Structures are given as C-alpha cells and as structure tokens.
Amino acid sequence: MFYLVGLGLFDEKDISLKGLECLKNVDKIYAEFFTSRLFGSSFEAIEQLIGKEIEILVRNEVEEESKFIEEARDIDVALITGGDPLIATTHSDFIVQCSKRGIDYEIIHGSSILSSAPAISGLQGYKFGKVTTIPFPDYNFYPKSPYEAIEENLEMDLHTLVLLDIQAHKDRYMTVNQGLEYLMSIRNDLDRDGAITEDTLALGIARVGSRDVIVRAGKIRELIDFDFGGPLHCIIIPSKLHIVEAEYLVEIAGADPEILNEN
Secondary structure, X not given: OXXXXXXXXXXXXXXXXXXXXXXXXXXXXXXXXXXXXXXXXXXXXXXHHHOOOOEEOOHHHHHHHOHHHHHOOOOOEEEEEOEOOOOOHHHHHHHHHHHHHOOOEEEEOOOOHHHHHHHHHOOOHXXXXXXXXXXXXXXXEOOOHHHHHHHHHHHOOOEEEEEEOEEHHHOEEOOHHHHHHHHHHHHHHOXXXXXXXXXXXXXXXXXXXXXXXEEEEEEHHHHOOOOOOOOOEEEEEOOOOOHHHHHHHHHOOOOOOOHHHHO
C-alpha cells in the first residue's frame, strides 16, 4: 500500500490525526522537501513525533526513480511532503503510476497555501482567478507570464495569489520584496502601460500557519522595503474590493483607510 501524506503548513503539529496514525503504522517513510518544507519544525521533531526514521529523498530520487512506488507492492510505504500532497503535479503522477501497476494507495490531505493564504487575506475565495508563480530569474530566463497573469485576472475583476519561488536544495526562498521587485522590473521592460504600478494595492503574507504570521496590505511602493521576516512568503494582488474585504484589509492588514472610499 502506498500512502501520500501532506504535513500541512508550518510545523509538525499541523499533521492531521489521520496522517499521524498512518505514519505510525506504515513500514517505511520517505520524505521530499524540495517542493515545500515546514519552517517551524526540524526534521528530528517530525521523526520524534512519528516515532520512526524517515529517509529524505532528493529531487531525482522522487521524480525519476520513484522507488517507493515499487516497494509499496510488498509493504506499506508513505511519502510525506509539506502542504497538501497533490498540489505538486509530480505527486499526482505517483497516484497514476500506482493505478497503472495495480498498487493500492491512499491520499491524506494537508492544509495548503492555495486555500490558507486567500483565507487569511480576508478576500473572498470565489473571487480569485488564475494562480501564478514568480521564479528566480536566471540567465536568459525572465518570464513576463506572472505579470501578464495578474493583468488578465484584474481585467476580469479577480484577485491573484502569487506564489514565490522555492529552491530548497539551495536554501533559497523568494521574499515578498523580491517578488514585488520582479513585477516592477517586468513593468519597466514592457513597451506599453501595464495594469500594475507602484501604486497598485498588494498584500504581502509570510509564515501562514505560524503564530507570527504577517499579513500586510499597502501600495507596492510601500511594501517593497517592508521587512516580512523569514520564509515562506507569498503575494496577493487584489482586484476591486467588496466593502467587507476592504474593512478587513484596513483593520487586520494595516491598509490605508482611504481604500474604503475607493471601492
């Protein structure tokens, strides 16, 4: 039997009771933390909670070898990952592999940034459009697609959740500040006027699921130098606000009360 278990958002206490019971009973546990990781917990704390040793896999062992799938023919094997296990398309492919090989499987979900960030932002979940991700730029790689995705959502009066690049193998995690700088850089490169400017309202969110979570709303020029602290971070670019959304941003996220008159 193969178990795919999500650990949740921030620390080992986010693991569901169902997930914990599963991990205590399986024969072998693998972990991958290159798509996400729990910043409020250590690997040792997770092992101590479960009461078993965990083997951490590197990217190629997960994406290319998938040895845990074949082992699940004979023993109960679990793969654990941060967040919800099926958010990453790599993980959904494991379920397809199990189905093709006739291997039984079970999915145990965990809390995800895709639902938690919109929720804690105070914005209405059904008003979110396409999610986009800002990557770390590289040589000859500086895509405009994140900026364009936000523009398309704004045209349809939809909010945008902007995820920020994670390179766990390099211990490199994009900040809200870097993400906003990226968007402003793309705007400067466009040969037209874009919908996103330094005066665009944005939310910077850090460490969702922790006690020191930060949700800060303001114009991009106000947030770009704000200290959001340690990872993980994400950004939300709101569209037109309902009065209830605007009040939340003012009272909870520190937005300028003037937004109450603008929406």
